[in-house]
Amino acid sequence: xxxxxxxxxxxxxVPLAEIYLLIQAGGxxxxxxxxxxxxxxxxxGAWLLRLQGLATLRRVQQSLEHGELPETALIExxxxxxxxxxxxxxxxxxxxxxxxxxVPGARVAFARAVLARGVLHAxxxxxxxxxxxxxxxRVIEGEARREQDGDS
Numbered sequence: 201x202x203x204x205x206x207x208x209x210x211x212x213x214v215p216l217a218e219i220y221l222l223i224q225a226g227g228x229x230x231x232x233x234x235x236x237x238x239x240x241x242x243x244x245g246a247w248l249l250r251l252q253g254l255a256t257l258r259r260v261q262q263s264l265e266h267g268e269l270p271e272t273a274l275i276e277x278x279x280x281x282x283x284x285x286x287x288x289x290x291x292x293x294x295x296x297x298x299x300x301x302x303v304p305g306a307r308v309a310f311a312r313a314v315l316a317r318g319v320l321h322a323x324x325x326x327x328x329x330x331x332x333x334x335x336x337x338r339v340i341e342g343e344a345r346r347e348q349d350g351d352s
Contacts, residue, residue, distance in 0.1 A: 218291030225292065241295045245287030248302050253280050255304075275311035283307075 201209075226234040256276050263270035279301050286298030300306050 214293065217293050218289075221292045222290075238290050238292075238295075241292075241299075242288055242290075245295065245298055245302070246284070248299075249280060249284050249287065252283075252302055252304070252307075253277070256280060271315055272308065272311045275314050276307050279307050279310055 222234060222238075225237070229237075256273055259273040260270040260277070263273060283298045283301035286294040286301070289295075289298075301310070
Protein backbone atom coordinates (compact mmCIF):
# COMPACT_ATOMS: atom_id res chain seq x y z
CA UNK A 201 0.00 0.00 0.00
CA UNK A 202 1.35 3.43 -0.87
CA UNK A 203 1.86 6.00 1.91
CA UNK A 204 -1.02 8.18 0.74
CA UNK A 205 -3.46 5.28 0.88
CA UNK A 206 -2.27 4.31 4.34
CA UNK A 207 -2.67 7.87 5.63
CA UNK A 208 -6.12 8.14 4.05
CA UNK A 209 -7.12 4.93 5.78
CA UNK A 210 -5.64 6.02 9.08
CA UNK A 211 -7.01 9.56 9.27
CA UNK A 212 -10.30 9.31 7.42
CA UNK A 213 -11.70 5.80 7.23
CA VAL A 214 -10.81 4.61 10.77
CA PRO A 215 -12.38 7.62 12.58
CA LEU A 216 -15.51 7.39 10.43
CA ALA A 217 -15.83 3.68 11.20
CA GLU A 218 -15.30 4.39 14.91
CA ILE A 219 -18.00 7.07 14.93
CA TYR A 220 -20.39 4.74 13.13
CA LEU A 221 -19.74 1.91 15.61
CA LEU A 222 -20.12 4.23 18.62
CA ILE A 223 -23.45 5.54 17.30
CA GLN A 224 -24.69 2.00 16.66
CA ALA A 225 -23.62 0.87 20.13
CA GLY A 226 -25.20 3.94 21.69
CA GLY A 227 -28.48 3.13 19.93
CA UNK A 228 -28.36 -0.49 21.03
CA UNK A 229 -27.20 -0.23 24.67
CA UNK A 230 -27.59 3.47 25.43
CA UNK A 231 -25.15 6.37 25.43
CA UNK A 232 -24.08 6.04 29.07
CA UNK A 233 -23.41 2.30 28.72
CA UNK A 234 -21.41 2.95 25.55
CA UNK A 235 -19.23 5.53 27.30
CA UNK A 236 -18.78 3.18 30.26
CA UNK A 237 -17.76 0.36 27.92
CA UNK A 238 -15.19 2.58 26.18
CA UNK A 239 -13.72 3.63 29.54
CA UNK A 240 -13.73 0.02 30.77
CA UNK A 241 -11.82 -1.20 27.70
CA UNK A 242 -9.24 1.58 28.17
CA UNK A 243 -8.70 0.68 31.84
CA UNK A 244 -8.55 -3.08 31.18
CA GLY A 245 -6.23 -2.48 28.24
CA ALA A 246 -3.87 -0.32 30.32
CA TRP A 247 -3.70 -3.01 33.01
CA LEU A 248 -3.00 -5.79 30.48
CA LEU A 249 -0.49 -3.56 28.69
CA ARG A 250 1.44 -3.09 31.92
CA LEU A 251 1.63 -6.85 32.50
CA GLN A 252 2.66 -7.63 28.93
CA GLY A 253 5.17 -4.78 28.88
CA LEU A 254 6.91 -5.98 32.04
CA ALA A 255 7.10 -9.54 30.67
CA THR A 256 8.60 -8.26 27.41
CA LEU A 257 11.13 -6.15 29.31
CA ARG A 258 12.22 -9.24 31.25
CA ARG A 259 12.72 -11.15 27.98
CA VAL A 260 14.84 -8.31 26.60
CA GLN A 261 17.00 -8.29 29.72
CA GLN A 262 17.43 -12.08 29.66
CA SER A 263 18.46 -12.04 26.01
CA LEU A 264 21.01 -9.31 26.64
CA GLU A 265 22.41 -11.20 29.64
CA HIS A 266 23.00 -14.19 27.37
CA GLY A 267 24.71 -12.00 24.76
CA GLU A 268 21.87 -12.30 22.26
CA LEU A 269 20.15 -9.52 20.38
CA PRO A 270 16.48 -9.44 21.48
CA GLU A 271 15.12 -8.68 18.00
CA THR A 272 11.66 -10.17 18.44
CA ALA A 273 11.23 -8.77 21.95
CA LEU A 274 12.19 -5.27 20.81
CA ILE A 275 9.63 -5.40 18.00
CA GLU A 276 7.10 -6.71 20.54
CA UNK A 277 7.84 -3.66 22.68
CA UNK A 278 7.08 -1.36 19.75
CA UNK A 279 3.87 -3.30 19.08
CA UNK A 280 2.92 -2.89 22.74
CA UNK A 281 3.35 0.87 22.38
CA UNK A 282 1.05 0.74 19.38
CA UNK A 283 -1.43 -1.38 21.37
CA UNK A 284 -1.41 1.21 24.15
CA UNK A 285 -2.14 4.03 21.72
CA UNK A 286 -4.94 2.05 20.12
CA UNK A 287 -6.50 1.15 23.47
CA UNK A 288 -6.45 4.74 24.69
CA UNK A 289 -8.13 5.93 21.49
CA UNK A 290 -11.89 5.90 22.06
CA UNK A 291 -13.63 3.37 19.89
CA UNK A 292 -14.34 -0.29 19.42
CA UNK A 293 -12.37 -0.88 16.21
CA UNK A 294 -9.11 0.49 17.63
CA UNK A 295 -9.74 -1.40 20.87
CA UNK A 296 -10.12 -4.66 18.94
CA UNK A 297 -6.75 -4.18 17.22
CA UNK A 298 -5.17 -3.03 20.49
CA UNK A 299 -6.38 -6.11 22.35
CA UNK A 300 -5.22 -8.31 19.45
CA UNK A 301 -1.70 -6.93 19.92
CA UNK A 302 -1.90 -7.78 23.64
CA VAL A 303 -2.33 -11.47 22.84
CA PRO A 304 1.25 -12.82 23.14
CA GLY A 305 0.94 -15.32 20.29
CA ALA A 306 -0.48 -12.76 17.87
CA ARG A 307 2.11 -10.16 18.90
CA VAL A 308 5.01 -12.61 18.40
CA ALA A 309 3.60 -13.55 14.98
CA PHE A 310 3.43 -9.87 13.99
CA ALA A 311 6.97 -9.28 15.29
CA ARG A 312 8.35 -12.24 13.35
CA ALA A 313 6.55 -11.07 10.22
CA VAL A 314 8.19 -7.66 10.59
CA LEU A 315 11.59 -9.30 10.99
CA ALA A 316 10.96 -11.64 8.05
CA ARG A 317 10.19 -8.69 5.76
CA GLY A 318 13.68 -7.42 6.48
CA VAL A 319 12.56 -4.21 8.12
CA LEU A 320 15.37 -4.63 10.61
CA HIS A 321 18.78 -6.02 9.80
CA ALA A 322 20.72 -7.19 12.82
CA UNK A 323 23.09 -9.92 13.81
CA UNK A 324 21.92 -12.62 16.17
CA UNK A 325 24.74 -12.12 18.64
CA UNK A 326 25.74 -9.05 20.62
CA UNK A 327 29.48 -8.50 20.77
CA UNK A 328 30.58 -7.78 24.32
CA UNK A 329 33.31 -5.15 24.55
CA UNK A 330 34.72 -2.97 27.24
CA UNK A 331 33.90 0.54 26.13
CA UNK A 332 34.45 2.31 29.44
CA UNK A 333 37.54 4.17 30.52
CA UNK A 334 40.53 1.96 31.27
CA UNK A 335 42.56 2.77 34.36
CA UNK A 336 44.68 -0.39 34.35
CA UNK A 337 47.28 0.97 31.93
CA ARG A 338 45.92 -0.76 28.81
CA VAL A 339 46.19 1.05 25.51
CA ILE A 340 43.28 0.77 23.14
CA GLU A 341 44.40 1.46 19.58
CA GLY A 342 42.09 3.09 17.11
CA GLU A 343 41.65 5.77 14.48
CA ALA A 344 39.72 8.98 14.56
CA ARG A 345 38.70 11.07 11.61
CA ARG A 346 36.83 14.36 11.63
CA GLU A 347 34.38 14.76 8.80
CA GLN A 348 33.73 18.31 7.73
CA ASP A 349 30.59 19.70 6.17
CA GLY A 350 30.74 20.96 2.61
CA ASP A 351 30.19 24.53 3.93
CA SER A 352 33.25 24.60 6.20
